[in-house]
Amino acid sequence: MKKRYSIGFFAAFFLIISLLAIGYQLSYQYRMDKQEAKTVEEENTQFISTKGETTKNEGYYLKELHGYVAVYLSDGETLYELTEISCSSLPKEVQEAVRTGKYVETTRELYGFLENYSS
Numbered sequence: 274m275k276k277r278y279s280i281g282f283f284a285a286f287f288l289i290i291s292l293l294a295i296g297y298q299l300s301y302q303y304r305m306d307k308q309e310a311k312t313v314e315e316e317n318t319q320f321i322s323t324k325g326e327t328t329k330n331e332g333y334y335l336k337e338l339h340g341y342v343a344v345y346l347s348d349g350e351t352l353y354e355l356t357e358i359s360c361s362s363l364p365k366e367v368q369e370a371v372r373t374g375k376y377v378e379t380t381r382e383l384y385g386f387l388e389n390y391s392s
Contacts, residue, residue, distance in 0.1 A: 333383050335375040342371055342390070344383065349374065358390050 331347035337360050344354040360368055367375075367390070377383045 332376055332378045335371050335377060337372050356387060363390055
């Protein structure tokens with residue numbers, strides 16, 4: 274009778290240890306697959322290097338071009354964007370500022386202006 278109980282305890286102990294080992298192996302494999310996927314994703318990331326120096330964007334100028342508001346880069350000569358905002362639809366003081374070249378310092382200010390005065 275004692276032998277029967279000891280075989281049963283041994284079988285239960287072996288079963289529990291086997292289940293723990295299988296669980297550990299599965300969780301280990303899951304972590305390794307996850308790490309490998311992360312590594313592959315990092316390897317697929319491309320980097321572009323350039324020569325030269327970076328400069329801070331120095332702002333934009335809003336000017337009139339053929340009756341519409343045009344956005345120029347900080348040099349005042351290079352056209353950045355031509356809008357569909359008619360100068361005649363702007364308030365008088367804004368029209369005058371655009372005719373003389375309204376300076377806008379940041380991109381946020383630029384798009385705020387364009388959003389406010391677009392139809």
